[in-house]
Amino acid sequence: MATATTTTLSTQLDGTLPPFPESLNHAPIAEISSRKLLAKDPETTTAVWKACQTYGFFYLDMTDSDPGSKLVTDAEQLYGLSKKTFALPFEEKDKYDFRRRKALFGYKPSGSVKKTDASQRPDTTEFFNVGKDCLFDVAPSNPYPEVIQDARPLLRDFCKGAHEMAMDILRTLARAAGEDDEEIFVNLNRFEESSGDHVRLTLKRPSDESKSEIGLASHTDFGSVTILFNWLGGLQIESRTPGRIGEWEYVKPMPGKAIINLGDAMVSFSNGALKSAKHRVVESPGPQAGMERVSIVYFVRPTHHSLMKPVGKFDGEGASRIRVGGKFADNIVDEKVYTAKEWLEERYVQLSHSKE
Numbered sequence: 001m002a003t004a005t006t007t008t009l010s011t012q013l014d015g016t017l018p019p020f021p022e023s024l025n026h027a028p029i030a031e032i033s034s035r036k037l038l039a040k041d042p043e044t045t046t047a048v049w050k051a052c053q054t055y056g057f058f059y060l061d062m063t064d065s066d067p068g069s070k071l072v073t074d075a076e077q078l079y080g081l082s083k084k085t086f087a088l089p090f091e092e093k094d095k096y097d098f099r100r101r102k103a104l105f106g107y108k109p110s111g112s113v114k115k116t117d118a119s120q121r122p123d124t125t126e127f128f129n130v131g132k133d134c135l136f137d138v139a140p141s142n143p144y145p146e147v148i149q150d151a152r153p154l155l156r157d158f159c160k161g162a163h164e165m166a167m168d169i170l171r172t173l174a175r176a177a178g179e180d181d182e183e184i185f186v187n188l189n190r191f192e193e194s195s196g197d198h199v200r201l202t203l204k205r206p207s208d209e210s211k212s213e214i215g216l217a218s219h220t221d222f223g224s225v226t227i228l229f230n231w232l233g234g235l236q237i238e239s240r241t242p243g244r245i246g247e248w249e250y251v252k253p254m255p256g257k258a259i260i261n262l263g264d265a266m267v268s269f270s271n272g273a274l275k276s277a278k279h280r281v282v283e284s285p286g287p288q289a290g291m292e293r294v295s296i297v298y299f300v301r302p303t304h305h306s307l308m309k310p311v312g313k314f315d316g317e318g319a320s321r322i323r324v325g326g327k328f329a330d331n332i333v334d335e336k337v338y339t340a341k342e343w344l345e346e347r348y349v350q351l352s353h354s355k356e
């Protein structure tokens with residue numbers, strides 16, 4: 001297994017936020033070096049493969065490679081942009097509510113209830129989804145507030161850098177799977193082609209103790225790869241520790257390390273060999289509780305015309321096709337192969353009062 005590097009990163013946010021409680025249990029997810037990932041180190045390839053079949057999550061140390069370090073710097077700039085954007089009056093943010101406009105990108109206020117959440121708790125997270133196609137003029141741009149428009153160069157840099165890093169994760173997975181074509185997953189997620197890729201700026205306000213609220217209800221991500229930067233605890237994933245399997249476990253934020261997870265599209269492409277793990281966000285623990293919590297996310301989603309079906313070695317003759325997570329998949333009665341766009345639209349309809 002790849003070991004974490006010893007590099008320490010001093011970032012502009014270092015020391016400005018209270019620490020994650022020392023004594024609190026957190027998920028022992030693998031720590032992968034971006035330098036070794038980019039160098040195609042064989043042990044790293046194996047470790048990424050194992051992580052994607054078990055927890056479905058791993059840390060990617062961004063501090064030991066130039067492309068990684070640039071992403072950390074950009075994510076920290078976007079932290080500042082989030083604070084500025086969410087400080088706008090609600091009436092201004094509300095103009096960009098994408099659910100009302102039936103768009104893929106724009107604003108989602110807090111207070112959304114996920115249709116499938118048994119306890120129907122409102123969430124405390126607001127976000128802006130900024131589309132890759134809008135940033136790079138692949139498709140006509142959605143309207144965004146001026147603060148976001150003004151930050152287009154930064155958003156474009158982050159988007160390009162995050163997509164490139166995700167493609168190296170996909171190449172690693174293709175090699176680990178023994179595919180002859182290292183580009184097999186990359187070709188389903190091409191940067192230049194229209195897709196649902198987006199940057200998400202997120203702000204979770206502290207929960208109101210008198211109400212039954214959730215930061216972000218339990219979900220799997222829809223796309224191929226998610227690259228997440230957060231600075232305060234609150235993200236939880238399902239434990240893989242014997243005796244605690246399935247219990248919620250915190251993911252501890254680590255300076256300079258992004259949190260990587262796969263989404264449902266990779267489950268479909270790998271016919272279930274790879275995992276898109278359920279996760280949720282709750283109040284930050286210990287001394288971090290009561291604080292506003294920012295996260296910056298990049299979601300890679302398949303090119304709109306990619307077909308949602310197993311590829312390469314996973315497309316075994318006669319093997320039955322896995323039904324990918326979520327209620328929408330349960331409702332598939334035919335053997336229709338959806339394009340990524342059709343599939344995304346179905347998922348949005350299903351979760352239209354929810355989030356990712």
Ligand SMILES: O=C(O)CCC(=O)C(=O)O
Binds near residue numbers: 228295297
């Ligand atoms: O904020 C986080 O830590 C996770 C966010 C997340 O899961 C999402 O936006 O899909």
Ligand SMILES: [Fe+2]
Binds near residue numbers: 221279356
């Ligand atoms: Fe998520």
